[in-house]
Amino acid sequence: MIRAYHVTKRYGDVHALRDVTVKLGKGEFCYVTGPSGAGKTTMLKMLYGSVQPTEGKLLVGGVDVSRLSRRRLPYLRRNIGIVFQDFKLIDTRTVGENVGLALEVLGSSRDLIDRRVNAVLNIVGLPGRGSEYPPTLSGGEQQRVAVARAIVNDPSILLADEPTGNLDGAMAIEVMEILRAINLRGTTVMVATHDTGLMNRFPYRKLRFEAGRLVVS
């Protein structure tokens, strides 16, 4: 599902990633870990096409991201769900509208959007909360809304950048349970985190980065 061949990313003279080669199969769950500035976020950004590799080749779902044009980028992202540490929800839109956004950009009908939104809100444990606004929800609930938005169009890959970084222990575990459940449905999940407690509780493959190098794969 994800293949990186000698991928390097430089910002001027600074190396964010150095010569990374890694493979991730379909339906796999893995952590991207390491200290701050190790290159975790850069790795994820490259996977959803926000930045392009300086060198090397990166394939995501068979698409060569290193050569992807700006025009084709939206079509790659429709197959990838993304969850951020700061949730990135639109406060002026209801939970339902936030979740349905990923379907709206595909031009789906209102009926389909409503049905899918209700279904994924059930999956993340927020049934019947579609009409509420994000600021009225707790941090854990907001992150679950973000997860619901990421999976509403049934993507084959889910990328989560520090999804539990803003949550306390119990809420973090709740969110990880949801990510595990999504993975069990066949979605490839990649979670960037440096929370060792969480990684021990939910043991999966770890990709450890240090100063831009992949040291454990």
Next chain:
Amino acid sequence: MPQHLKHVLRRALRSLWENGYLNSVSSGVIAATTLLFGVYLSVQFNLNNMVDTWDRDIHVSAYFHPDVPEQRRFDVRDQIATRDEVTKVRYVSSDTANLWMQERMPAMETILQELGSDTLPSSLEISLTTTAAKPGSIDTFARTLSVTDFSDVDYGQEWIEKFQGFLSLLKLLGAIMGSLILIAALFLVMNTVHLVVYNRKDELEIQKLVGATDGYITAPFLVEGLIQGLMGSLFALLGLAAVHRLLVVRLKDTFELAITTELQFLPSSYIALLFIAGSVLGVGAAFLAVHRFLSKVN
């Protein structure tokens, strides 16, 4: 209606409502610009009309030499009347011209009477067909009039040509001023739309992350721009109608000029042009503002 179009319209109307103040500012700037454009069009339209009317009213005045006998004058009149390019010929005797002068200038009546009835030369007033009254043709016609019969030929064409030159200059100045105003307005509206875009920056970034194309993000802004443009043009048109009404009344009251009754409001083709200008301004500014934002977001 296709789903995409429904989403676009819904988002455009929602954004218009949510960013009411900024959208009003955009519409206001468009209204002010199209009002200026409308005033320019109105002035140009009425001046063109005026020149057209004068063109139609042009006639040649040919003044007889004092020593041409009266019978010869009638013969010349009849001869000219048979020509294809002539629609009407009127003989104005010296006495008639003198009387006309006295009526128009009562203060000079005594002097004119003292000078005698043959002070002003007798003449022919020759009306021409529309084609013959054109600048080049009227010149040619005037040259064909016999120099042995006439001492002077006058047809006021030179003055009208000068006025037409002034009109061309006015058009050029209008085009230059119009372009500058348009650029300034485009810049102003673009920056206002940019503020709306910036207000919704997070939302647009999220849309990009979930796979929205640039077209999907841009479309509602273009619809907003179109609505702002049409609203702005409508306000401009109302303003223009008010100015027109006021101007006609004021000019009539102040100068009692017959000309004010001929001041016309813009015809439908010019009104359409006004709406097109407003729409192009709104849509163009929105496109540039969103394009500038999207070029910075990945």
